[in-house]
Amino acid sequence: MDRKITDKKEEERKLFKELENSEYKYGFKTEIDMDTVGKGLNEDIVRLISEKKDEPDFLLEWRLRAFRHWKTMEMPDWAHLKINPIDFQEIIYYAAPKKKKELKSLDEVDEEIIDTFNRLGIPLEEQKKLSGVAVDAVFDSVSVATTFSEKLKELGVIFCSFSEAVKNHPELIKKYLGSVVPYRDNFFATLNSAVFSDGTFCYIPKGVICPMDLSSYFRINTANIGQFERTLIIAEERSSVNYLEGCTAPMRDENQLHAAVVELIALDDAKIKYSTVQNWYPGDKEGKGGIYNFVTKRGICKGDNSKISWTQVETGSAITWKYPSCILKGDNSVGEFYSVAVTNNYQQADTGTKMIHLGKNTKSTIISKGISGGHSNNSYRGLVRMTNSATNSRNFSQCDSLLLGDKCGAHTFPYIEIHENNSSKVEHEATTSRIGENQLFYLQQRGLSMEDAVSMIVNGFCKEVLNELPMEFAVEAQKLLDISLEGSVG
Amino acid sequence: MNRFVPADNLIAPLGGGTLRKWKNGGKWAENLRKNGKSEFIKTGIPSTRIEEWKYTDLTPLTKMDFSFNPDKTDPIDNALIEKLLPPKLSECSLVFVNGKFSEHFSFVHPTKGLFIDNVRNVIKSGRDDVFECIGKAGTKPDALTNLNRAYFNDGAVIRIGKDIDPGFPVHLIFLAVNAKSSEMFHPGNLIIAEEGSKFSLIEEYTGDPDSVYFTNTITEIHIKDRASVSHYKIQTENHSSFHVGSLNVIQGKDTKFFSNTATFGGALTRNNISASMNGPGSESNIEGLYFLKGAQHTDNHTEIFHNFPSCKSTENFNGVLDGESRAVFDGKIFVGEGSVQTDSTQSSRSLLLSGSASVDSKPALEIYADDVKCSHSASVGQLDTDSLYYLRSRGIGHNEAMKILTSGFLKEILEKFENKDVSGKIENLLNSEIKV
Numbered sequence: 048m049d050r051k052i053t054d055k056k057e058e059e060r061k062l063f064k065e066l067e068n069s070e071y072k073y074g075f076k077t078e079i080d081m082d083t084v085g086k087g088l089n090e091d092i093v094r095l096i097s098e099k100k101d102e103p104d105f106l107l108e109w110r111l112r113a114f115r116h117w118k119t120m121e122m123p124d125w126a127h128l129k130i131n132p133i134d135f136q137e138i139i140y141y142a143a144p145k146k147k148k149e150l151k152s153l154d155e156v157d158e159e160i161i162d163t164f165n166r167l168g169i170p171l172e173e174q175k176k177l178s179g180v181a182v183d184a185v186f187d188s189v190s191v192a193t194t195f196s197e198k199l200k201e202l203g204v205i206f207c208s209f210s211e212a213v214k215n216h217p218e219l220i221k222k223y224l225g226s227v228v229p230y231r232d233n234f235f236a237t238l239n240s241a242v243f244s245d246g247t248f249c250y251i252p253k254g255v256i257c258p259m260d261l262s263s264y265f266r267i268n269t270a271n272i273g274q275f276e277r278t279l280i281i282a283e284e285r286s287s288v289n290y291l292e293g294c295t296a297p298m299r300d301e302n303q304l305h306a307a308v309v310e311l312i313a314l315d316d317a318k319i320k321y322s323t324v325q326n327w328y329p330g331d332k333e334g335k336g337g338i339y340n341f342v343t344k345r346g347i348c349k350g351d352n353s354k355i356s357w358t359q360v361e362t363g364s365a366i367t368w369k370y371p372s373c374i375l376k377g378d379n380s381v382g383e384f385y386s387v388a389v390t391n392n393y394q395q396a397d398t399g400t401k402m403i404h405l406g407k408n409t410k411s412t413i414i415s416k417g418i419s420g421g422h423s424n425n426s427y428r429g430l431v432r433m434t435n436s437a438t439n440s441r442n443f444s445q446c447d448s449l450l451l452g453d454k455c456g457a458h459t460f461p462y463i464e465i466h467e468n469n470s471s472k473v474e475h476e477a478t479t480s481r482i483g484e485n486q487l488f489y490l491q492q493r494g495l496s497m498e499d500a501v502s503m504i505v506n507g508f509c510k511e512v513l514n515e516l517p518m519e520f521a522v523e524a525q526k527l528l529d530i531s532l533e534g535s536v537g
Numbered sequence: 538m539n540r541f542v543p544a545d546n547l548i549a550p551l552g553g554g555t556l557r558k559w560k561n562g563g564k565w566a567e568n569l570r571k572n573g574k575s576e577f578i579k580t581g582i583p584s585t586r587i588e589e590w591k592y593t594d595l596t597p598l599t600k601m602d603f604s605f606n607p608d609k610t611d612p613i614d615n616a617l618i619e620k621l622l623p624p625k626l627s628e629c630s631l632v633f634v635n636g637k638f639s640e641h642f643s644f645v646h647p648t649k650g651l652f653i654d655n656v657r658n659v660i661k662s663g664r665d666d667v668f669e670c671i672g673k674a675g676t677k678p679d680a681l682t683n684l685n686r687a688y689f690n691d692g693a694v695i696r697i698g699k700d701i702d703p704g705f706p707v708h709l710i711f712l713a714v715n716a717k718s719s720e721m722f723h724p725g726n727l728i729i730a731e732e733g734s735k736f737s738l739i740e741e742y743t744g745d746p747d748s749v750y751f752t753n754t755i756t757e758i759h760i761k762d763r764a765s766v767s768h769y770k771i772q773t774e775n776h777s778s779f780h781v782g783s784l785n786v787i788q789g790k791d792t793k794f795f796s797n798t799a800t801f802g803g804a805l806t807r808n809n810i811s812a813s814m815n816g817p818g819s820e821s822n823i824e825g826l827y828f829l830k831g832a833q834h835t836d837n838h839t840e841i842f843h844n845f846p847s848c849k850s851t852e853n854f855n856g857v858l859d860g861e862s863r864a865v866f867d868g869k870i871f872v873g874e875g876s877v878q879t880d881s882t883q884s885s886r887s888l889l890l891s892g893s894a895s896v897d898s899k900p901a902l903e904i905y906a907d908d909v910k911c912s913h914s915a916s917v918g919q920l921d922t923d924s925l926y927y928l929r930s931r932g933i934g935h936n937e938a939m940k941i942l943t944s945g946f947l948k949e950i951l952e953k954f955e956n957k958d959v960s961g962k963i964e965n966l967l968n969s970e971i972k973v
Contacts, residue, residue: 125588127903433917435892450907453875463898465917467861469889472918479904479911 113230113240212248246277282317315350334393337365348380372401390423399429404437573686636722650698675785688723713744790816829862858894
């Protein structure tokens with residue numbers, strides 16, 4: 048069977064190659080935009096960014112307020128992370144979307160990456176898009192992306208880049224930008240507010256159930272995600288949307304610091320499900336290099352009976368520092384957080400969630416699975432707060448950690464705050480253990496190799512979370528776990 | 538807000554270096570006090586911006602005018618002390634009135650291999666060598682520890698000889714009487730259980746209802762190889778007093794430690810409990826319970842360090858809150874690199890009887906070894922309605938059923954007590970406190 052597939056793939060490859068070559072005959076138009084500003088950060092840079100993007104005054108004002116506030120702030124040091132000092136004056140804060148160097152065929156792509164692609168089961172067409180190989184115009188015109196956007200338009204769903212939204216829907220931006228993560232929120236969110244480059248905007252009108260999963264990957268013009276991304280999703284009354292961020296394929300990026308902000312707003316009876324698979328460059332086996340992923344993600348269940356659900360699979364980045372959170376303001380609103388965080392080699396992660404219960408009868412669930420191997424450190428940090436107004440509310444948290452080596456660390460730091468409230472219930476459970484020798488023995492004596500046995504156990508350990516991912520994502524995510532943990536056992 | 542708040546008022550009574558009677562002892566005692574004082578002045582007291590003090594605000598202490606004078610000339614009426622003194626739970630007891638040892642009320646049962654005395658007497662009689670290990674247990678001294686050391690003056694000194702089992706507990710009673718002018722007390726107790734010994738200690742802190750005072754105590758316990766120590770603390774200070782109590786324990790190889798901290802009193806209470814297992818095969822069981830009402834605030838802050846392989850620890854804290862009271866649980870289990878075969882469980886449960894009470898809980902695991910089995914759980918909630926229904930359907934009135942369930946919740950902790958006198962006493966205290 049395998050042979051058949053390989054043959055077929057080989058055929059496909061040949062075909063594509065031919066197509067590519069033929070395309071090459073007509074030549075490429077590779078625009079390399081030289082539009083960059085020098086290093087460093089000051090008020091002029093903020094003004095320049097706003098000007099280049101032709102932004103309305105209110106946005107410039109907002110950026111400037113953020114920048115002025117940022118200057119008074121210090122980088123926080125409370126996380127269980129060792130971070131090399133970041134020189135914020137060494138970063139280039141504005142670079143117009145540069146076209147990636149286009150490759151002629153997959154043969155030019157790093158073999159290692161191709162190997163990972165194949166093991167993740169990423170279709171050939173996607174492999175090319177991901178690694179920057181030019182895709183034939185014919186394929187592009189029938190691409191799913193185009194069909195999607197037409198269908199969305201019909202329903203009144205706005206799904207575009209943040210810059211486009213600023214131009215076409217300034218009233219929505221003005222109303223909702225910073226309403227969940229204010230510009231003064233924290234060091235990195237404030238920095239992002241001052242210098243954010245672009246991002247995703249998504250608006251689901253009243254009563255619309257978005258017919259397909261929206262994905263940053265399918266958004267046109269998404270080639271360069273950028274260092275300071277900003278995402279804003281608004282789900283109007285009775286609407287519902289699934290949003291997928293990132294992809295399982297390895298992402299190489301030259302920018303070391305990524306400080307994104309994500310804001311979700313769910314009005315009455317609305318539902319937002321936000322799934323992330325993060326596989327940024329984690330640095331080499333000695334812990335050199337790698338991305339700092341410092342993201343502020345927060346959603347507000349503003350309306351009654353609304354629901355926000357976060358699912359994340361975090362395998363990449365040298366340092367992951369983020370807490371996708373829910374503010375449960377509407378009565379009967381629901382917040383969920385499902386997370387798998389894998390660290391290997393010298394990776395570090397301090398991640399978790401915050402559930403702030405304000406409305407009556409609000410419910411939240413936290414399921415967090417941490418897996419650490421090599422010399423890595425993996426921490427869960429979470430906050431559950433029941434305020435006085437959140438009567439009859441409920442939280443359940445479960446945080447499990449799996450240790451795969453004797454040089455790594457797994458930590459759990461939950462914060463539980465119940466203030467003047469005796470009708471609500473909060474339960475927290477956490478366990479830390481390693482893979483039992485008897486479990487491994489059981490699987491091995493049934494003919495499984497050590498690697499397969501570990502992979503099976505790890506996948507079982509994460510199942511509760513992987514089940515929350517959309518189908519095709521889940522399959523890839525499972526394989527991703529295997530690849531991330533390679534060499535950590537034995 | 539700064540991370541530390543200056544608290545010169547707490548150090549002011551030390552005066553300008555005039556040698557007072559309580560400042561006896563050799564060079565080492567002088568250094569201990571001097572270090573404590575200078576370290577405390579450097580920082581002041583921690584504000585809520587310090588992670589360990591996030592939920593407990595000590596700044597009210599800086600606004601008080603505390604005095605420190607254990608050698609004041611007007612003696613307290615013995616009849617009054619007699620009246621206030623709690624019933625003794627052992628034939629061997631040391632009583633400290635307003636921080637100073639009271640010969641009159643104490644009774645030491647001479648036992649072979651058991652050394653019991655008070656700090657001043659030990660220094661006076663030149664047996665200072667017992668203090669060699671002072672300060673060696675516990676983590677880096679915090680501001681309150683430094684403050685205590687600056688006032689190092691009295692407390693119990695107990696050494697249990699090799700393979701000795703006295704067969705009876707020692708009861709330490711710290712009584713605050715007539716401290717109307719806002720006094721503070723800084724007792725320091727030192728317990729050394731030599732190899733293979735067995736020992737049981739009861740610490741009790743209480744005071745008359747009218748005094749305003751600040752107790753800042755340290756109990757340091759050294760448990761040598763194969764020794765076993767049980768420790769009970771009962772705190773029923775009045776509701777206008779401040780209590781900070783640190784229990785620092787260091788354990789050798791194959792040792793056993795059991796501790797229970799029962800908190801009923803105090804306007805503001807902070808219990809710091811730190812146990813370091815510095816030898817393989819040891820066991821540490823840290824338990825606690827509290828019943829709070831009115832505007833009481835209690836903070837149980839525990840740290841258990843698994844520094845060697847094959848150690849076991851359990852931790853259980855149950856508490857009931859009524860009125861506008863507030864409880865904090867901050868418990869950390871630390872498993873160091875190479876501390877394999879660790880088995881550790883931790884649980885913190887709170888029961889809220891009133892809609893104005895608050896709980897902040899922070900159970901943390903920090904683990905650097907792979908062959909471990911660690912778990913923790915925390916819950917905050919109300920009495921189970923099913924259980925209540927069960928009792929009511931059997932003809933028990935609502936209030937009575939509530940009382941049964943509430944005391945049952947706390948009695949879970951009492952069941953593990955070896956010393957039935959102590960559990961009996963706590964049960965009585967509970968029954969008188971729980972009025973639904």
